[in-house]
Amino acid sequence: MIEKFKIQDSKVQKANPSFILPLFKGRDGGVIFSSALLLFCSLFILSACSPQKEKVYRKSKVLMDTLITISVVSGSGDKAEKAIDKAFGEIEKLDRLLNFFSDSSELSEINRNAGLKAVAVSPETFEVIEKAIYASGKTNGAFDVTIGSVTTLWDFHKRVKPEDKQIKERLPLVNYKNIILNKKSSSVYLKKSGMLMDLGGAAKGYAADRAVDVLKKQGIKSGLVSIAGDIKAFGLKPDLKPWKVGIRNPHAENKADEIMAAIELTDLAISTSGDYERYFIIEGKRYHHILNPKTGYPAEGCQSVSIIAKDGYVTDAFSTGIFILGTEKGIKLLEEMGLDGIIVDKNGKIHTTSNLRGKLEIIGDSQRRKKTN
Amino acid sequence: MKLSEIRRGEKKLIEGMTLADMLLLAALVIISVSGFIFIKEAFPQGTDVKIEVNGRLAYKLPLSSDAAIAVKGINGDTIVEIKNRKVRIKESPCPNKICVHQGWIDRGAIICLPNRVMVFIEGSEGKENKTIDAITG
Numbered sequence: 466m467i468e469k470f471k472i473q474d475s476k477v478q479k480a481n482p483s484f485i486l487p488l489f490k491g492r493d494g495g496v497i498f499s500s501a502l503l504l505f506c507s508l509f510i511l512s513a514c515s516p517q518k519e520k521v522y523r524k525s526k527v528l529m530d531t532l533i534t535i536s537v538v539s540g541s542g543d544k545a546e547k548a549i550d551k552a553f554g555e556i557e558k559l560d561r562l563l564n565f566f567s568d569s570s571e572l573s574e575i576n577r578n579a580g581l582k583a584v585a586v587s588p589e590t591f592e593v594i595e596k597a598i599y600a601s602g603k604t605n606g607a608f609d610v611t612i613g614s615v616t617t618l619w620d621f622h623k624r625v626k627p628e629d630k631q632i633k634e635r636l637p638l639v640n641y642k643n644i645i646l647n648k649k650s651s652s653v654y655l656k657k658s659g660m661l662m663d664l665g666g667a668a669k670g671y672a673a674d675r676a677v678d679v680l681k682k683q684g685i686k687s688g689l690v691s692i693a694g695d696i697k698a699f700g701l702k703p704d705l706k707p708w709k710v711g712i713r714n715p716h717a718e719n720k721a722d723e724i725m726a727a728i729e730l731t732d733l734a735i736s737t738s739g740d741y742e743r744y745f746i747i748e749g750k751r752y753h754h755i756l757n758p759k760t761g762y763p764a765e766g767c768q769s770v771s772i773i774a775k776d777g778y779v780t781d782a783f784s785t786g787i788f789i790l791g792t793e794k795g796i797k798l799l800e801e802m803g804l805d806g807i808i809v810d811k812n813g814k815i816h817t818t819s820n821l822r823g824k825l826e827i828i829g830d831s832q833r834r835k836k837t838n
Numbered sequence: 839m840k841l842s843e844i845r846r847g848e849k850k851l852i853e854g855m856t857l858a859d860m861l862l863l864a865a866l867v868i869i870s871v872s873g874f875i876f877i878k879e880a881f882p883q884g885t886d887v888k889i890e891v892n893g894r895l896a897y898k899l900p901l902s903s904d905a906a907i908a909v910k911g912i913n914g915d916t917i918v919e920i921k922n923r924k925v926r927i928k929e930s931p932c933p934n935k936i937c938v939h940q941g942w943i944d945r946g947a948i949i950c951l952p953n954r955v956m957v958f959i960e961g962s963e964g965k966e967n968k969t970i971d972a973i974t975g
Binding site: 524525526527530531532534536553622689691694695696698702708709710711712713715724727735736737739742769771 | 890892893934949951954956958969970971972973974975
């Protein structure tokens with residue numbers, strides 16, 4: 466039997482002109498070759514189907530009056546979903562505490578008691594206000610959370626532009642120095658009656674920070690939290706590359722031109738403030754939602770400002786603050802503080818802090834033409 | 839008569855195979871299967887339209903087949919239309935109709951915040967957007 470097999474084997478080899486045959490140097494060589502091939506292929510299949518392969522899991526939800534997307538890298542869908550849901554829970558909690566429009570929020574309670582009494586608040590509310598005041602101090606009041614009383618005069622959906630007189634009346638109510646914090650009693654007091662605090666310029670970035678903390682506590686090594694334009698990324702993607710964030714072109718000419726630049730981030734946050742988010746145009750003049758606390762009118766000088774820093778509350782507050790300061794003062798302050806920023810000025814030119822040179826990938830055609838350096 | 843002839847033929851074929859032949863056959867089968875898996879992994883056909891309401895997946899439809907569906911949001915029905923590999927929100931009960939004005943898209947997403955309806959086109963981003971994970975601004 467065995468002899469017969471041997472003979473047939475050699476016959477087949479001689480007769481068959483297959484391209485694999487030259488590799489069969491005798492019968493043993495063939496066996497080794499085939500076994501190696503078999504091993505290689507089974508390894509490939511195993512790696513392709515392995516349940517431990519890391520993947521990006523993504524989930525979106527509407528909270529804080531905007532779209533929030535959380536992405537995490539995990540080897541298990543269940544683990545990823547659990548962590549994402551916990552992070553959404555944290556954001557939901559912050560939304561309940563800090564929502565300007567909800568009567569039941571702690572923020573509304575502080576506002577209702579302006580000029581009356583101090584209100585004891587949760588550590589989260591206290592912390593975000595403390596951080597907002599820090600940003601106000603650093604930007605010399607260009608970022609100011611007490612802008613609320615002026616903001617409520619404008620309506621960017623219904624195209625309501627207030628009278629100059631109305632704005633002038635409210636301006637004395639805008640000053641972050643009239644927020645009195647008491648750390649011992651964890652209480653907040655607005656000195657003047659009629660003052661309104663609006664945390665819209667810091668709460669989303671802060672929420673991104675807290676959501677990332679929750680994900681890390683759940684054992685997630687890499688992820689990205691995106692709350693409208695406020696994004697915080699940590700760790701690396703499954704391909705071991707950093708997360709890549711696109712920066713919207715403030716005045717895109719067409720759909721293909723929607724993104725002007727991209728930057729790779731890990732363990733960093735980025736936020737953008739732009740004059741294109743909420744605005745209306747009357748007699749050719751653009752009125753947008755980023756109001757200068759000193760004048761009560763939309764800040765002029767920039768189309769968009771993106772800030773990169775370790776913390777989301779910093780990027781959120783400073784993107785607004787730097788927008789109001791304008792290009793020159795803005796870049797100067799960023800360099801002083803060691804923060805990174807990308808400013809698109811009113812002519813559409815891109816300015817960046819020196820540290821960012823070479824790290825920014827310019828994408829849109831129209832921006833490539835306009836870039837200054 | 840015929841059946842037994844075939845059986846004899848089969849027997850001959852198997853008897854005529856060496857270990858190397860069998861391994862080769864197995865290897866070839868594995869190569870073709872793994873090739874199939876590789877192609878599927880490397881070139882995902884991910885042109886699905888995912889419709890979510892309040893963060894929960896409501897529908898998953900192929901972009902390639904035309905359809906119009908009423909998606910129940912928190913304020914009423916949002917009509918999503920798929921046609922010629924493009925998607926739009928045709929009607930919506932929201933006040934500003936930003937979603938309707940966005941028109942037809944062939945990549946990215948349409949979000950209707952008031953009605954909590956989100957329409958995503960998955961895995962069909964343009965060349966430049968392919969590696970972008972999030973957009974700021």
